[in-house]
Amino acid sequence: RDGSYNILRRGGKAWRPYQALVEMSWLRFFALITAIYIVVNSVFALIYLTIGLEYLSGAEPANSPVGDFFVAFLFSVQTFTTVGYGAISPTGIAANIIASIDALVGLMGFALATGLFFARFAQPQSSILFSKKAVIRPYKDTPYESFQFQIVNQRNNKLINLSAKVSMSWVSEDEKGRKARRFTLLELERDKVFLFPLNWVLVHIIDKDSPLWQKTPEELEAMQPEFLLLLQGYDETFAQDIHANSSYIFRDLVWGKKFRRMYFQEAGHTVLELDWIDELEEEV
Amino acid sequence: RDGSYNILRRGGKAWRPYQALVEMSWLRFFALITAIYIVVNSVFALIYLTIGLEYLSGAEPANSPVGDFFVAFLFSVQTFTTVGYGAISPTGIAANIIASIDALVGLMGFALATGLFFARFAQPQSSILFSKKAVIRPYKDTPYESFQFQIVNQRNNKLINLSAKVSMSWVSEDEKGRKARRFTLLELERDKVFLFPLNWVLVHIIDKDSPLWQKTPEELEAMQPEFLLLLQGYDETFAQDIHANSSYIFRDLVWGKKFRRMYFQEAGHTVLELDWIDELEEEV
Amino acid sequence: RDGSYNILRRGGKAWRPYQALVEMSWLRFFALITAIYIVVNSVFALIYLTIGLEYLSGAEPANSPVGDFFVAFLFSVQTFTTVGYGAISPTGIAANIIASIDALVGLMGFALATGLFFARFAQPQSSILFSKKAVIRPYKDTPYESFQFQIVNQRNNKLINLSAKVSMSWVSEDEKGRKARRFTLLELERDKVFLFPLNWVLVHIIDKDSPLWQKTPEELEAMQPEFLLLLQGYDETFAQDIHANSSYIFRDLVWGKKFRRMYFQEAGHTVLELDWIDELEEEV
Amino acid sequence: RDGSYNILRRGGKAWRPYQALVEMSWLRFFALITAIYIVVNSVFALIYLTIGLEYLSGAEPANSPVGDFFVAFLFSVQTFTTVGYGAISPTGIAANIIASIDALVGLMGFALATGLFFARFAQPQSSILFSKKAVIRPYKDTPYESFQFQIVNQRNNKLINLSAKVSMSWVSEDEKGRKARRFTLLELERDKVFLFPLNWVLVHIIDKDSPLWQKTPEELEAMQPEFLLLLQGYDETFAQDIHANSSYIFRDLVWGKKFRRMYFQEAGHTVLELDWIDELEEEV
């Protein structure tokens, strides 16, 4: 349902750490930061231990390796975070040089985290809601069937110049009998709206040019269809371009129903019921 | 007057903390930061108290719960901000671990605040001023009426490729007698200017295709009209796209007046009087 | 020469602190930061003095108001920057609360400065150089004169899809005899190039539609012409849109000369001499 | 192979420190930060030494110039990073003022580094892979030859609205017998795709309008051709425009081979083998 084709890529992928750090969930992000915090300070703790706890003035040896490590770890934390209480402070050349590096690494690390926080927060997020189902139903009073789904803006921010593209992919055999996925764009009755104050039902008319033309549900299922929905527009409130994706597969299709009207007039207001986006009604 | 339609959304809204934090007023933003600062340090203070003040070396017990809390709170602040005077410093495993977390949370919090500061400041702001009123007056020497309003750039930064859209919504009855808001774009005599050195009067000619055609003020009032004005262009000085919105409702309309000319030539300069944007004159 | 029209705006300007802080020179920016650093710490110093130096443990009274102020100022600096040596530390409720605020203000201030640094650095900068003069000379072998200037990319970054607009403004009298500036776009023989590896001479042919048509230098001078040049394109190397402006006035115009060819082939390389952009040659 | 023309620019280049700092490798970036860290703290160390080590309370003179310098350097580091252990702290007016400046410079420096980190990370990176070779082979069943290369998206992020431009430059003689590089765009059989789920073979048909028309490999070599490939599109996953460049020269051209088909159907998946992008097959 995240709107991407099911294609397996093999071989030389590029690892993009920035994108991974921006994409991962907040929980994993904080877990990763905590893990790095612990690992880096442990490494510095081991270096301080190698130099000798006697070069950390104020640090009392714990008479056990774990206790000594803990004391060195705490000193590293106090340096890395630049808290520097001073109850423990480095003496001698080696410990002082390592502490200088420790503080620099800490500051660079937090500089990096700051940039990542901002990047994570600043990702534009669309407020567009897609109906969970797409319906296949007659198009107005014509003999044609149509493929329909609807979207709505769940917030009051103004979206303008919204345009939609719907692509469909399905499995077919090529001239040599090899199975392969084919891709096409489905033509929409209307693919652009300037304003989008209420809901918008998108309609693809199933005519002779459509890959859905005269397909029974059984035939369609065999085609393993994937519908990819791409919307883009401009969010006037937040002054940024927005993009929204979703996708439907065969089991998201419903035959012979229609979407319920989502809004009505009440006490001088136009009320839009966002939860009705998935309500379907029988054809009359 | 903020340029958005009056539609009530009900049901599943998405909470977007980033947008909320960027949108709120500076006063609320600083109040929120201060509140979080106090709450977080209070939580850490309670943890330090639970461990015991005797593990904060240098902290003198105050012999009262409030006084003890205050001492622990101060130690947390000194750790959270990474000031770390050292007059109070943690001893023992538990207090040291909490202090390590306190400093990490502090640094993460300030990283976050840094990102938000930047995001708040960097929001593109338009320097376009809209007239408070729109006038309905004859269009040049034609028998047609027109809907007019004007805009001006209040700063010297260069705005180019400015384009305008004016939409109108009003209440009408549909074929089943249900009241609902309708939306349309009003056609403009000119909807794009390349340069915008002075003021710009935008004109919609009220012809047969206009929803304003032959409407008396009384009829118009009953329609509860909302005019939404959207401008976009490019700010050459700050190298960013800008967007400006405003809106008019019925009580912002004025009949039979026109806008005063805002500029004149004086001592080799062209002078543009920004304060005249709302000055109306009788028709001659 | 900064490419903006000479129009005097009077009345209600909007002060935009962010833009001012991003626009000012680096020297003024650092001077401002230093000034704020001194002022804010002085304010906190006065508050600490009001509470009493005896609440700053370790601070030795200097027995002179200036000396006491200096001690309090230093403590504020140590708190504001979160250095916190600890040689001086606050005691008592009031001093501790002020120190907590001092550190918070310091951290917020540096968060703000960080955002501004980034914003200042990240301003897209064009690498396009304009010729200092524009020439008026015959257009190829036609009887028409033309207005020409040239540009060059002074760096190796790839600029693509470059498009140019040239507007001209001049003083003329309107139908009521009032002097006012008029504005028009000058049509260019070519206003777009996809690639821009060498220099580009932009040419406006002075035909009957041009405001320059059959104007003698004297007539032109009386018109007080301003030519505004706007270029936009895409910088492939830095992946950002770029914009470049410049302007010419009457005294930048040269009659009867042409631009020297800026490049030649040398040892398998094409050499582009950037310094030749302002070299003019006699017509042959 | 980085997709830029081989033109030598001489004379007045603009130095753009931000771009340089964003462009350099991570290794050089960290080396530069470390170098600046050492140099700045050394400068402050010399100032503290000039004032006198006796004004750094807690600092024990080392009885050697190098040792004294090291002590002053360590104090500067503790101030610059705002660690401020307090084992050494400044006394007297001069040392305190320098320490105040030291901390301010440190904080500004880290603010700057934070902005640069973010800018470096945030550079949009394309995930498009180009074939290392371009082939010259018959175009379908026509008598024409064609110039072909292929690209593939090496990640699963969705690229849409991808458009391609191919420019070619070559050395030729102008009418006066001077050698100079000429530039042209090569027309593509198809220069735009909406979706790009698999690979894409770009084809330039070598007809009479092509600079490659009826050129033998020997003639082509003498022309010193450079092919510049520019792709742009929109990355739906990361919500940003992406650009990708590459280039071919004579030795990257291959005659009479074709690209191997990169994908096949396997167990219900479409498998795309990224490593096959450079595999060439004999014509059948």
Ligand SMILES: [K+]
């Ligand atoms: K400290």
Ligand SMILES: [K+]
């Ligand atoms: K500190």
